[in-house]
Amino acid sequence: MPALPEFFPLVSHFAATLLLGPFCLLIALWLAARVGRGEALLWCVCVLGVGLAVALFKIGFGACRAHWGDIRSPSGHTAFAAIAYGGFTVIAMGRSLSLRALLFRLAILAWVLLIGVSRVRLGAHSWGEVWCGLAIGLLGVAVFAGGYRSDLRPPYRL
Numbered sequence: 001m002p003a004l005p006e007f008f009p010l011v012s013h014f015a016a017t018l019l020l021g022p023f024c025l026l027i028a029l030w031l032a033a034r035v036g037r038g039e040a041l042l043w044c045v046c047v048l049g050v051g052l053a054v055a056l057f058k059i060g061f062g063a064c065r066a067h068w069g070d071i072r073s074p075s076g077h078t079a080f081a082a083i084a085y086g087g088f089t090v091i092a093m094g095r096s097l098s099l100r101a102l103l104f105r106l107a108i109l110a111w112v113l114l115i116g117v118s119r120v121r122l123g124a125h126s127w128g129e130v131w132c133g134l135a136i137g138l139l140g141v142a143v144f145a146g147g148y149r150s151d152l153r154p155p156y157r158l
Contacts, residue, residue: 008118015077015115020084027088035149042147043087050083050140051076054133075125075133078116082137083144085112090145112137 013019024047032040054076089108093101116130125133 008121011114011118012077012122012124014111015081015084017080020080024084024087027084027091031091039148042144046087046140046144047083049143050079050137053136053139054079057132057136071126071128071132073125073129074136075116075119075130077119077124078112078130078133079137079140081112081115082134083140086138086141087144090141090148 024043028040028043028047031043054074057074058076085108089105093104112134116125116134119125119130120127
């Protein structure tokens with residue numbers, strides 16, 4: 001394992017817009033081509049909704065110079081990681097309750113939480129800001145999961 005000073009920046013980069021933006025675009029294109037335009041549109045609305053919510057919170061807190069507890073700027077990295085990796089999990093696992101699917105979901109949640117921890121360890125955000133970003137991202141995942149037809153899973157088994 002790399003030394004901790006090198007580890008957390010690396011983990012944090014897995015939620016960077018330069019990585020997750022193209023990843024989300026590929027998901028949208030795959031959904032449009034293989035599943036349906038409606039699901040692709042739902043995905044785009046959820047991803048853009050999460051981004052817009054984070055941006056509005058950041059602008060609101062910055063413009064008002066206000067904060068709520070220790071929240072001055074919700075973690076966009078954590079929110080984007082939650083919607084991108086969580087949305088991928090919805091597509092890959094559908095509504096499966098198999099042990100494999102549950103373990104996959106837990107692994108993705110742990111990965112997203114590790115990204116949040118990296119933001120705190122790097123001094124970019126407080127715990128409250130990470131939890132706020134996580135809540136925004138998970139809300140996007142919940143909206144996507146609620147509207148996604150789970151019978152349209154990819155043709156493979158995990």
